[in-house]
Amino acid sequence: MKISSSEFLVSNTDVKKCPNNTFPEYAFIGRSNVGKSSLINALCNKKSLAKISSMPGKTQLINHFLINKNWHLVDLPGYGYTKTSKTKRSTFQKLIISYFEKRKQLVSAFVLIDIRHKPQSIDLDFMYWLGNKKIPFSIVFTKSDKLKTEKISLNTKLYFEIMSEQWKFIPKHFITSSIKKSGLSEMLNYIDKINTA
Ligand code: GDP
Numbered sequence: 001m002k003i004s005s006s007e008f009l010v011s012n013t014d015v016k017k018c019p020n021n022t023f024p025e026y027a028f029i030g031r032s033n034v035g036k037s038s039l040i041n042a043l044c045n046k047k048s049l050a051k052i053s054s055m056p057g058k059t060q061l062i063n064h065f066l067i068n069k070n071w072h073l074v075d076l077p078g079y080g081y082t083k084t085s086k087t088k089r090s091t092f093q094k095l096i097i098s099y100f101e102k103r104k105q106l107v108s109a110f111v112l113i114d115i116r117h118k119p120q121s122i123d124l125d126f127m128y129w130l131g132n133k134k135i136p137f138s139i140v141f142t143k144s145d146k147l148k149t150e151k152i153s154l155n156t157k158l159y160f161e162i163m164s165e166q167w168k169f170i171p172k173h174f175i176t177s178s179i180k181k182s183g184l185s186e187m188l189n190y191i192d193k194i195n196t197a
Contacts, residue, residue, distance in 0.1 A: 001192035006044035011061040030112030032078035035142035038178035115141040145177035
């Protein structure tokens with residue numbers, strides 16, 4: 001699939017106000033700075049489509065884009081840690097939780113992970129949370145241009161080793177670079193296959 005049209009539709013703070021139609025929906029999520037805006041722009045072949053969602057004040061919103069007039073790409077807020085006085089607590093904001101719990105149009109999520117880092121508990125926790133909720137997702141490793149092939153294999157293997165301790169099935173994954181535009185057609189073909197099934 002090629003993306004021939006992509007347009008920003010709407011930003012919401014409330015999942016109930018998200019577009020009320022039946023277009024299949026794919027949600028992009030990850031920690032801030034993981035390369036989410038760059039990936040969305042690269043997929044859509046537009047320089048600043050996702051810029052709107054990383055503008056100050058827009059980062060805590062559910063941002064809907066209409067793609068090829070027949071599916072939604074959703075840019076979700078980044079998740080992270082807050083440091084409380086005694087503990088480090090993971091925060092999957094209420095907005096993220098209610099989106100995944102309530103959004104019926106969601107077909108699958110793409111969880112973005114910076115391939116340069118060792119497995120981080122915040123990402124693992126989030127994927128376990130999705131798994132427990134039976135929400136389909138794939139992993140999208142980003143910034144692969146920053147590592148050599150051997151290191152890419154090593155880092156992805158580490159993730160799957162840790163995940164296989166708890167899970168029978170390892171999710172589908174994509175190895176991408178927004179700079180080299182690699183892994184993008186695989187993602188789009190995957191979406192297309194589901195949409196046309
Ligand atoms: P977001 O906060 O998740 O939306 O992340 P951005 O898309 O704004 O990217 C964060 C930083 O990572 C920026 O400095 C980007 O230029 C850089 N970046 C994003 N994607 C890639 C990539 O594929 N390769 C490299 N080398 N850098 C990237």
